[in-house]
Amino acid sequence: xxxxxxxxxxxxxxxxxxxxxxxxxxxxxxxxxxxxxxxxxxxxxxxxxxxxxxxxxxxxxxxxxxxxxxxxxxxxxxxxxxxxxxxxxxxxxxxxxxxxxxxxxxxxxxxxxxxxxxxxxxxxxxxxxxxxxxxxxxxxxxxxxxxxxxxxxxxxxxxxxxxxxxxxxxxxxxxxxxxxxxxxxxxxxxxxxxxxxxxxxxxxxxxxxxxxxxxxxxxxxxxxxxxxxxxxxxxxxxxxxxxxxxxxxxxxxxxxxxxxxxxxxxxxxxxxxxxxxxxxxxxxxxxxxxxxxxxxxxxxxxxxxxxxxxxxxxxxxxxxxxxxxxxxxxxxxxxx
Amino acid sequence: xxxxxxxxxxxxxxxxxxxxxxxxxxxxxxxxxxxxxxxxxxxxxxxxxxxxxxxxxxxxxxxxxxxxxxxxxxxxxxxxxxxxxxxxxxxxxxxxxxxxxxxxxxxxxxxxxxxxxxxxxxxxxxxxxxxxxxxxxxxxxxxxxxxxxxxxxxxxxxxxxxxxxxxxxxxxxxxxxxxxxxxxxxxxxxxxxxxxxxxxxxxxxxxxxxxxxxxxxxxxxxxxxxxxxxxxxxxxxxxxxxxxxxxxxxxxxxxxxxxxxxxxxxxxxxxxxxxxxxxxxxxxxxxxxxxxxxxxxxxxxxxxxxxxxxxxxxxxxxxxxxxxxxxxxxxxxxxx
Numbered sequence: 001x002x003x004x005x006x007x008x009x010x011x012x013x014x015x016x017x018x019x020x021x022x023x024x025x026x027x028x029x030x031x032x033x034x035x036x037x038x039x040x041x042x043x044x045x046x047x048x049x050x051x052x053x054x055x056x057x058x059x060x061x062x063x064x065x066x067x068x069x070x071x072x073x074x075x076x077x078x079x080x081x082x083x084x085x086x087x088x089x090x091x092x093x094x095x096x097x098x099x100x101x102x103x104x105x106x107x108x109x110x111x112x113x114x115x116x117x118x119x120x121x122x123x124x125x126x127x128x129x130x131x132x133x134x135x136x137x138x139x140x141x142x143x144x145x146x147x148x149x150x151x152x153x154x155x156x157x158x159x160x161x162x163x164x165x166x167x168x169x170x171x172x173x174x175x176x177x178x179x180x181x182x183x184x185x186x187x188x189x190x191x192x193x194x195x196x197x198x199x200x201x202x203x204x205x206x207x208x209x210x211x212x213x214x215x216x217x218x219x220x221x222x223x224x225x226x227x228x229x230x231x232x233x234x235x236x237x238x239x240x241x242x243x244x245x246x247x248x249x250x251x252x253x254x255x256x257x258x259x260x261x262x263x264x265x266x267x268x269x270x271x272x273x274x275x276x277x278x279x280x281x282x283x284x285x286x287x288x289x290x291x292x293x294x295x296x297x298x299x300x301x302x303x304x305x306x307x308x309x310x311x312x313x314x315x316x317x318x319x320x321x322x323x324x325x326x327x328x329x330x331x332x333x334x335x336x
Numbered sequence: 337x338x339x340x341x342x343x344x345x346x347x348x349x350x351x352x353x354x355x356x357x358x359x360x361x362x363x364x365x366x367x368x369x370x371x372x373x374x375x376x377x378x379x380x381x382x383x384x385x386x387x388x389x390x391x392x393x394x395x396x397x398x399x400x401x402x403x404x405x406x407x408x409x410x411x412x413x414x415x416x417x418x419x420x421x422x423x424x425x426x427x428x429x430x431x432x433x434x435x436x437x438x439x440x441x442x443x444x445x446x447x448x449x450x451x452x453x454x455x456x457x458x459x460x461x462x463x464x465x466x467x468x469x470x471x472x473x474x475x476x477x478x479x480x481x482x483x484x485x486x487x488x489x490x491x492x493x494x495x496x497x498x499x500x501x502x503x504x505x506x507x508x509x510x511x512x513x514x515x516x517x518x519x520x521x522x523x524x525x526x527x528x529x530x531x532x533x534x535x536x537x538x539x540x541x542x543x544x545x546x547x548x549x550x551x552x553x554x555x556x557x558x559x560x561x562x563x564x565x566x567x568x569x570x571x572x573x574x575x576x577x578x579x580x581x582x583x584x585x586x587x588x589x590x591x592x593x594x595x596x597x598x599x600x601x602x603x604x605x606x607x608x609x610x611x612x613x614x615x616x617x618x619x620x621x622x623x624x625x626x627x628x629x630x631x632x633x634x635x636x637x638x639x640x641x642x643x644x645x646x647x648x649x650x651x652x653x654x655x656x657x658x659x660x661x662x663x664x665x666x667x668x669x670x671x672x
Binding site: 089108135144145146149150152155158159162163165166169170172 | 425444471480481482485486488491494495498499501502505506508
């Protein structure tokens, strides 16, 4: 089978690609070809795989060509991130809204000419939940909590959920939308996102660097490891159409964890000298943004597909340590 | 002030135009100019008004020109109807999604160059509510009921609600979205819409013609008169920004009425000989569609703006009779 991953060179996309190549199959079919569409070049290990074809350039410019190309599976992960969309409104419209529309229309074009509806998984986000300033969020955001996005990123994700649902209802696609939780621990450097510290307070101390904690330790947040996130996307792909009934969007499982629990887990896994590198220094801007985010999420529909969150944050840290073994400097803070 | 009504030649749009001209003011400002953008020609009485400028053609083609034209108020009513969008998917995308986006971008373009955000009322619809096949609708759909549209029309209305909200949050607009209930009694001829009979069972008997009732008499549905609908749109325009808090969409008030109550009202207002022209003849297709529609709606946020539904269906029939006095044949069924 032939698989397309948009955003296939990104953090989640590349991990999904590696996981699919390691499995060799998807929904019981052998994967012959894996196309990674991304504005950036794919990591070298993926480019070296004979099954992989990397296509570099904006997704929007690639979509017309997709009208004449048959894919058995599409994972649509390409997206500008939240902070970028707030800073550049047109970038958000183009990257997150117009690109998705163009991709869906390319797949529709094929279905209108008699092809079977392509199965597509769209990566939505917990950012679809507000909060509505008029109505406080429930303690736990569920699959059927009323979305009231307060960022362009969350707005476009929600809009695309509904486009995927409508194209699916019309028979142009077999679409599903999975709302990703905050994926942590992300490798690499801090980025400008307000959520950056959720990875930074683990990643930097493990690398021997100081990390600033800009919020109170009792802040709670729904997180997921990269691997559970990828497993969730695959399970959503492999689920039957019937499992989705009429709705196409579901929450992926979350570990609802406080910052204090994250720090305790860091100490348990890596020792008090690593934990000591986290320095509390309140940042009112970031604390204010985070105060409006969901503190917890449930995932009843994903649970019905057999998906579970990690049992504890220690496991998430151990996953990051195992993943980072080959990265120079990433774990030098572990040495005492 | 200068006012734009998209869909200004349509049933609701033309009535809104007449109401605004009769008032002469909007939010305390004198109306100097009223532009009606529509693919059809405006009614003759409106064309004859010195304040009115009719612009005929697709809205999508008109939007580029709007980038350099200042409006104080926009009522965005232009829309392909539900049945059209189900029959022609691209028409729905173009007329209801792309046109709204182009209109919002024209207004954003002005704001980005320093103009004050234009106040805009978007006519959304009770069709944003599903039902989600997986989750039955609540007995009454409220402002904050989870929308799960099951038509392209409802999907596009919901998407545009969220675009209006996000452009407003960013300061490009002062946007509000009002969800219209089923507007009845519509004049003219039956159309292909499944909801057509809600007007037909009143309009046809009053004109001396037989009307077919395709559903059971215990079907309940949220309706509103044309005049209350227009008053709702104006009140939503005139409300303060603060009245909307972060959310921009609200339900307009509905009279939740059964078909039996509609027929009883027809008999009370027009007599048993008129009522007798309604012939029950079940249509499984229409009954099936209607069975999935909301049976009732509440409008708490609109009530806070002082808006109320009609007290009874008799008043809606009397409004139609008063409106139709000058229409040849419309009321000939009243004669005994």
